[in-house]
Amino acid sequence: MEIENLTGGYGDTNVIFGLSARVHAGQVLGVFGRNGVGKTTLARLIQGSLSPASGGIVFRGKDIAALKAYQRRAIGIGYMPQTNMVFNDLTVLENLCIGNPSRPFEPYFDRFPRLAERLDQAAGTMSGGERKILAFVRTMLEDTDMIILDEPSEGVQPENIGLMAQCLRERVEAGAGAFLCEQNLSFLTEVADHYLGIDQGKAIIDRSAADISPQEVRSALSL
Template structure:
C-alpha cells in the first residue's frame, strides 16, 4: 500500500513537557487511518502538528515525497491538507448558507446538502445555534466542498448520538479515495474501528499499537483502549 504521509522521529514540546516522544508513523494513501487513545495520549497534538499548527522540536513530516516539516499551516491548507477540529470547524456567527458558500469558494454546495439533507432546512440559521450533530455535519461539509487531499478529523463523534455518529462516519469513509487520505482521531473507538483500515494507538506520547482493527480488538494490552 502506497504511503501518503509519514512522520519520523517526531517530538513535540510544550515548554519543559514533551508531548510526543520520537513518533514514527506511516499513513497509507486512499485509506482511513484511526489514531486512538485516551485524553492526554498525544493524539490531538499529533494531528495539530500534521496541520502545521504546532511546530515539532525534532523529526520530519513527509507528504507525498515532499518534506513539509517547515511549511506553515496556511501553505499546507492551500496544498489540500484540511483539518476539521473538535467542536470548532464552523463559523459560528454566520448562517449555514454562508458557511457552505465559504467552504465551496464558488463551487456548488449541493454535495453537502445531498449528504446531510437537514442542512437544507437550516440554511438561514446561524451555525452556532445548530445542535452538536448538525454542527459536525456542517464542518464535515468542508471536506465535501473542497479539493482536500489529506483530511484530518479530531473527535468526529464526541458527544453525539450513535445514529448521527454513524452517518458522519458513513460520509467520511466515502472521502477516502485513490487521491484522498483520511486520518481520524478518536477516544471512543466503536465507529472508528468499523471504518478504518489501519489503527495506531498512542499513550503518553508514544505508539503502543499499530495494525488493523481486528488485531486491535484482540490485542492483550488494554491500556490504550477507551
C-alpha cells in the same frame, strides 16, 4: 504522508515523543488513546498550528515540517479540529463555502437534511452535534488529498455517526488519505484500515486493521 520520529508540543513542553506513522492515499489511519495522551497535539503538529521540536512530516515526498498551517492547506491538507470547528457568527451556508468546496452539496444534504433546512441560520445557534456535522461536511467538501479529523463524532447522534462513516469511506475510496483521531470504537472499527494507538505521547500499537481485534483496541483505550 509519512511522519518520522516526530516530537513536539507546546513551547518547551513536548507532548509527542519520537512518533512515526504513515498514511497512504485510499487509507484511513485510526489514531486512538485515552483523553490527554496527545491525539489532538499530534493532529495539530501535522496540520501546522503547532511546530515540531524535531522529526519530519513528509507529504508527497516533500518535508513540510517547516510550513505554516495555511501553506499546508494550500497543498491539499484539510483539517477539522475538535473544538471551535465552525464560525459561529456565519450562516450554515457561509460555513460550508469557506473552504472553496469542489464537490456538490446535495449528496451531503440527502444524508444530513437538517443542514439544508438551516442554510440561513447562524451556525452558533445550532447544537454541538449539529455543529460537528456541519464542520465534518465542510471538510468533506474541500478539495484536499489528506484529511485530518479530530474527534469528529463527539456529541453526534449514533445514526449520524454511521452516515459520517459512509461519507468518509467514499472520500477515501475516491483517493484521499485520512488521519482520524477518534475514541468512538464503533466509528473507528467501521472506517480504519490501520491503527495507531498512543499513550503518553508514544506509539503503543501500530498495526493494520486485519491484524488487530476490536477487543484489543478497546483494551488499549482503557489503559
